[in-house]
Every structure is written in C-alpha cells, then in structure tokens.
Amino acid sequence: MEVIHVPRPSKKAMYPDRPANGLLLAQVSHLQHAERRLPLRYRSDIYTHTIRTEGEAANYIREVTEAIHQAHADAAKRRAKPARRRRLEIAAAAERPSRKSSSKRKTKTTKRRKK
Amino acid sequence: MPTGLDQLKHIVVLMMENRSFDHMLGSLKAVDARIDGVSDPLSNPDTTGALIKAQALAEFQGQLNPDPDHHFPAVDIQIFGGDTSPGRVANMQGFVKSYFNQRRDVGHSQKIMYYFKQSDLPVLTKLALEFAVFNRWFASIPGPTICNRAFAHYGTSFGRVDMDPFDVIEPIKSIYTRLIKATPKHTAKIYYYDTASSTMEVVNLLQNQPELFGTYDQFKKDCEKGILPEYSFVEPNYSDHTGDSGEEVANDQHPDHDVLAGEFLIAEVYMHIRRNPKLWPNTALLVVYDEHGGIYDHVPPPACKPDKFHSSEADPGTNQPFKFDRLGVRVPAILISPWIPRNTVVDRVFDHASIPATLAKFFLADDPNRSPREINADVFIEPNVAPVDANRNLLSLANMRDDCPTFDV
Numbered sequence: 444m445e446v447i448h449v450p451r452p453s454k455k456a457m458y459p460d461r462p463a464n465g466l467l468l469a470q471v472s473h474l475q476h477a478e479r480r481l482p483l484r485y486r487s488d489i490y491t492h493t494i495r496t497e498g499e500a501a502n503y504i505r506e507v508t509e510a511i512h513q514a515h516a517d518a519a520k521r522r523a524k525p526a527r528r529r530r531l532e533i534a535a536a537a538e539r540p541s542r543k544s545s546s547k548r549k550t551k552t553t554k555r556r557k558k
Numbered sequence: 559m560p561t562g563l564d565q566l567k568h569i570v571v572l573m574m575e576n577r578s579f580d581h582m583l584g585s586l587k588a589v590d591a592r593i594d595g596v597s598d599p600l601s602n603p604d605t606t607g608a609l610i611k612a613q614a615l616a617e618f619q620g621q622l623n624p625d626p627d628h629h630f631p632a633v634d635i636q637i638f639g640g641d642t643s644p645g646r647v648a649n650m651q652g653f654v655k656s657y658f659n660q661r662r663d664v665g666h667s668q669k670i671m672y673y674f675k676q677s678d679l680p681v682l683t684k685l686a687l688e689f690a691v692f693n694r695w696f697a698s699i700p701g702p703t704i705c706n707r708a709f710a711h712y713g714t715s716f717g718r719v720d721m722d723p724f725d726v727i728e729p730i731k732s733i734y735t736r737l738i739k740a741t742p743k744h745t746a747k748i749y750y751y752d753t754a755s756s757t758m759e760v761v762n763l764l765q766n767q768p769e770l771f772g773t774y775d776q777f778k779k780d781c782e783k784g785i786l787p788e789y790s791f792v793e794p795n796y797s798d799h800t801g802d803s804g805e806e807v808a809n810d811q812h813p814d815h816d817v818l819a820g821e822f823l824i825a826e827v828y829m830h831i832r833r834n835p836k837l838w839p840n841t842a843l844l845v846v847y848d849e850h851g852g853i854y855d856h857v858p859p860p861a862c863k864p865d866k867f868h869s870s871e872a873d874p875g876t877n878q879p880f881k882f883d884r885l886g887v888r889v890p891a892i893l894i895s896p897w898i899p900r901n902t903v904v905d906r907v908f909d910h911a912s913i914p915a916t917l918a919k920f921f922l923a924d925d926p927n928r929s930p931r932e933i934n935a936d937v938f939i940e941p942n943v944a945p946v947d948a949n950r951n952l953l954s955l956a957n958m959r960d961d962c963p964t965f966d967v
Contacts, residue, residue: 446964447680449825456619457807459798464625466703466758466812468574469721473760474705476723480765497808501799505754508764512753515768532645544598 459498467500474507485510559608562897562953564944567840569920570826571913573710574820575703575812576628576851579695579888583686585614592903593686594693596673600720600856602654604664610654612854616672622813624660626852628671628840630701630719631875632656633887636852637700637859642876648858656852671854679817681825682890684963685845690893690902690952692938697849697886698909701874706848706886707758709910710791717867717882719874723761727867729927732763733914734770737789737921744921745787746770749777751795752806758793766781781830784837789917794823813851825965828894839958842939842949843894848910850887859885860907863934868891882931885909893938896962897953904938904952911935 474518475491487506494500580596580794601609614921626632634642635932639651643931658667698709708724711732718724726732737744750757751774757764764771772780774795780786794810811820824845865882874880891908915935918925920942940951948954 444961444964446966447684449681449965449967450818450824451665452618452819453823456819459800461798461814463797464812464814465721465814469704470756470758470760470796472721473723473758474756477760477765497797498799501754501797504756504797505752505799508753508756511764512768512771544739557612 459501460496462495463500467497467504468494471500471503474504476520477511478507481507481510481514485514559942559944560897560946560951560954560956561958562895562955563940563951565840565897566842566895566920566939566942566953568786568788568790568837568842569939570786570790570792570793570827570841570843572824572843572845573707574794574824574845574847574890575796575810575815576625576849576853577811577817577890578850578853578855579760579857579890580612580855581616581673581850581853582679582682582847582890583637583691584612585676586686586691589676589687590901590903592693592792593691594857596856600942602651602671602854603667604654605658606664610671610708611863612671612673612856614673614675615669615680616674616817618678618817619814620670621672622851622853625813626657627660627719628702628849628852629875630880631697632852633700633850634874634876635659637887642878650854650856650858652886653852653854661948665772668735670852673854674817679821679966681821681828682845682892685824685828685892686890686893688900688963689895689898690904692891692893692904692906692908694857694860694888694905695846695889695891695908695912698911699880699882700859700884700886701849703848704758709931710848710913711759711763711937712929713911713914714865714867714882714929717865717869717873719869719880726762730929731927733789733917734791735767736914736918736925738770738771740922744789746789746791747772747787748791749774751809752801754799754801754806755793755795755797758796758877777827778830781834781837782835786837786841786926792827794820811847815854822967825967829967830966832964835948838896841895842953844891844913844938846891846910846913847889850889855888857888859887861885862907862909863907863930865929865931867929893952894919895953897955899955900959900961902952906936906950908936908938912938 584596708715808815809819809823916937
C-alpha cells in the first residue's frame, strides 16, 4: 500500500508577530468577557487593548483558559472538603467528655426547692 | 442492519477554517465530473468590468492578505453581486468586487478567484476521492466563524450573525450537554489544540463546562488507547505561538496561515484513527470547514427552513432583517470511514446544523427542544434503526475496505 507523502510547512510559516486576525481578536474579546466573571485572584494582568499580534493573543488566551480551568478545579476541591470536615467534627464530638459532672447538674426539682 | 452502522461507535468532527469548496476541491471536477468543482466558464467581474476566471494559482501563504472579508455585509455582496433590490437572485458574482474594497488594488482583488491544484493538497483531495465528498455542504449562515460554529454545537446561533459573545437561549442545549445528560449517558468531548489556542466556544461551554474540553495531545492519546468518546469535536490551532513542545504553527488554514500546516493536521487526525485497528472500523470522521472565508465559490446557497430566532435590520449590517432562511457559501466536507465506497459523491444539501442533527438521531431519542434548523437539517449518518434507507446510508459496504490511504505522518 502506497504511503502518501505529506509536505511539511516551511519554517518561514511560523510568524507569531503576525498581526492578529479578526477571529483571534474576537476570541480575545470572548475570553475577556469570561475573565470579568472570574474572581480577582484568577485574572490576568494583561491589558487586552495592547494585543496586536498572534503571539500576544495566544499568551492572553492561554492565561485565561487555564484560569477558567483552575477556578473550576479549585471549586471542585472546595466542594469535596466540607463533607470530610463535617465527618471529622462529628467523630471528634463523639469522643469529647461531657463538660458537667452529674453532681453539679441542676434539676428542676432542685431549683424549685431553693425558692 | 448494515455492518458499518452496526459497528459505528465514534463520530469525530474536525472543523477547519475559512476556505471555500471551489478553492480547496474545485480542481477535482477534472478528475471526476460528478464533483461540482471548477470549470472553464466560471468567472467574476472585477471593478473595471473585466471578467476574471477561476484559476489554479492559489498559494499556501502570503496571497490572501488582507484576510478576505467574511462578515455578513461582505458575504451579501459576494453572493448577490452587490444587488440589494427586493427579489434579487444569488449570482455569486461579487467576490472580486468585495475583495477590492479591502485594498483598492485591482490586481490583488482578482486573487480571490484562485484555487488549489489537486497536487497542492495531497491529503484533502485524496480523502475526497477515496471516501465521501459532499457537493452541497454549506456554511449555516452567510457570515463569520462564531455563528457558523454555533450551528455545529447548538443547531442554531440564537439569532446572531456577528462575532460577539452570545447567550444560549433555553431550552436549546448544546449537543454535548444533551449527550452527557441523556439516559443512558453518552460521552462527548471538545479537543482544542492547546490552551494557547483554546476553543472558539468560550462564553457558554468553556466558562460553564470546562470538563468537556481536552487537548489535541489528549485526542492523540485517546486514539492510541482506543478510548475516544462517542462524539469528538476537534479544533485546529488558531495561532502561531510557542507551546509546551516548542513552536506551534497555526494549522486552521484561516488566511493567511499556511495551508500545508492544515493538510498535516488533517492527515494526522486521520492517521491516528486509522492506525488503531480497534478504532478504525468503529469510527466515522467528518472533515469540514466552518465558512468560505470570503473566497470564491460558484454554487448559490439554497434557501432553508427558517430558524425561530431572527436578527433585526441593524444586526446584519445590510439594513435588512435576516430570518436564517438561507444558507451560507459552500465549504469542503468529507466523510471518512472504511465502510464508505471509494469515490462516493453526495448531492444532498447539508449545513453545520446537520452535525447535531446527525448525533441526536444516531445516539439520542427524539427531542422537540431543538432549533427548527436542526430539526429540518439532513443527517450524514443514518440512525441504526430499521429500516435503513440504502439510498441514504453512506456506510454501505458489506465488508470493510482494506485499501484505505496511508499518509507519512
């Protein structure tokens, strides 16, 4: 069976300083829309109005895409933690001794007699 | 039931960028007259009135600069030749005029008519001749990328014809959500190239369901292990950038990116499926382009059943409302499977709504909560339910082919 040769792109094809096309700039705009909804700690420090080239667009796209994934991963971890903490708290409470001894416990009968 | 449909477990869609049918596959008319490609009389007038013929002079890179306009108003000129009167007829005579508007250079504007020779595109043309090529696959709307890709994900663009973020309007859901929430549950994934390229479906899917996404490296590994989901949507690399493995050349074929890089990607996706003997018999791969990118094609887009979402007069930029009742310009589309006879040519009309329509009919029960465009779209894989219409089933061979092409990637 004949194996068909696939020509490789020229090394000159790589040009990250190429002006970003309309599609990339639209994608940047969509990611900026999403980034605004992220908590501050996940946001990039890239001012999108300065993005001019494909390489610059790719840097921003990478940062925000990874931030979205990270935010969701962190939220998933937080959702998992409280249940485990609750189980630990219940177990710890079961092992704690009672704060009051039986001799010091006041009863309703005791209170009424004092009056 | 046909063996090809019985065996089918995985459908993969690779959606490339911004090239028309005539531009990429037009040369094949000379090889197979059934393929509705370029013939001698095809031409467009330039701004001096000279008729410019379609010619096999396309170059891999550097020719279509600036990026040909493919937004709604420009595509309207391309399709209707600049005629804005009521009752106008699509004549596909406005491509050179439209491209002239961008650089005001008569000679340069004529290059919008150029197409590739068969030998320029050994991968795409070989796959088109070896499997099923669609003569009538159109972009879903006569406009740009984001809306057209939306039809592939949702069966609609929710009334949008522009590139701005849009909101999903319930009860319509993405095909991914419908598959994974179904009973029984199905599996679906969108593989973007890497995080620096990411996905074009950010605001709704990436932001809300990032677990749907994986990388192209993961796609390759999933192919090797034979654990592809039932539905995979693969996005190309949209930019030249430095990735984890070094320099990554854009391979989406969007002008002015190198077309050869896209040929390599298409071959690589095909070979990753082809090489796994447990995956190849069970998988159908659709290679399709999102829209024509402003580049010449000679087939007038047909009318279609309108969507329930419309755009206002202001949105399309043509002072006319758009009811989503006509399709965009024709794009290359090829369906690949070892159960498809060589040299299959399909003349039925499809658009990107056919993608969720096909998946919904093949994997899911009937669902009224879909857009009218999806409900009315034709399907490219028949549901595996008796009786299967033999005239429509493309995976029709009784025995799997053992003569499918191999590429050196």
